[in-house]
């Protein structure tokens with residue numbers, strides 16, 4: 481084993497090279513924007529800049545900025561994130577307001593099943609129009625009705641309505657656009673889109689968006705909606721963790737393709753989205769964002 485003994489000289493050499501490399505890096509790490517002058521050769525001159533208070537989900541800190549090179553900053557005096565204070569009232573920590581602490585599959589406040597959890601929250605788009613209005617808000621959960629809408633197999637739109645619904649309705653012109661939205665996790669538009677569709681199609685007949693919005697439970701929540709195609713994707717992804725979810729059939733989304741088609745999601749294994757004629761009949765599952 482003698483030949484495996486470390487050579488002290490070699491170790492020193494490596495240590496020395498590492499030290500020189502470190503010093504060289506430190507000396508070049510703070511240059512002015514042109515890179516021509518080492519403004520911080522003599523070291524950074526950190527000055528206190530601002531204080532960011534901790535929140536439920538992010539650490540707080542004092543920000544220091546090098547007076548020689550303002551792009552060089554350092555966080556000091558880190559204060560650990562607070563964590564949520566869950567209870568019957570909203571979390572009292574500044575800027576939070578989360579009220580609940582649900583796990584996947586739990587029964588939500590609307591009597592549905594929790595299928596999507598966003599600890600950092602997501603934006604639910606607001607709506608102002610002929611069917612009413614609601615302000616944009618931050619939600620942390622999506623819950624899904626435990627059963628399909630009463631009428632099984634509903635159309636998305638009317639045969640007579642061969643036009644593109646505009647007025648801000650989410651529109652994915654092709655499968656690539658849907659895939660990108662799923663990859664980017666674009667959610668929070670289904671509630672607003674449901675109202676846009678109802679405003680356009682009226683309330684004389686039944687169709688998917690109207691049926692979803694009319695879903696109600698003993699909890700009296702009236703903010704159920706037809707999920708967007710991305711929200712349906714996340715519902716399909718959760719089916720193994722949430723009991724009682726559909727494992728077959730296709731469900732309409734509130735996302736449009738073009739004047740004649742809308743997006744639906746197949747829950748049969750392995751599942752996937754597809755474009756269909758708006759007058760085709762598919763299942764409807766209402767969801768809530770809160």
Ligand SMILES: [Zn+2]
Nearest residue numbers: 510520524546
């Ligand atoms: Zn500096």
Ligand SMILES: [Zn+2]
Nearest residue numbers: 536564571576
């Ligand atoms: Zn909180």
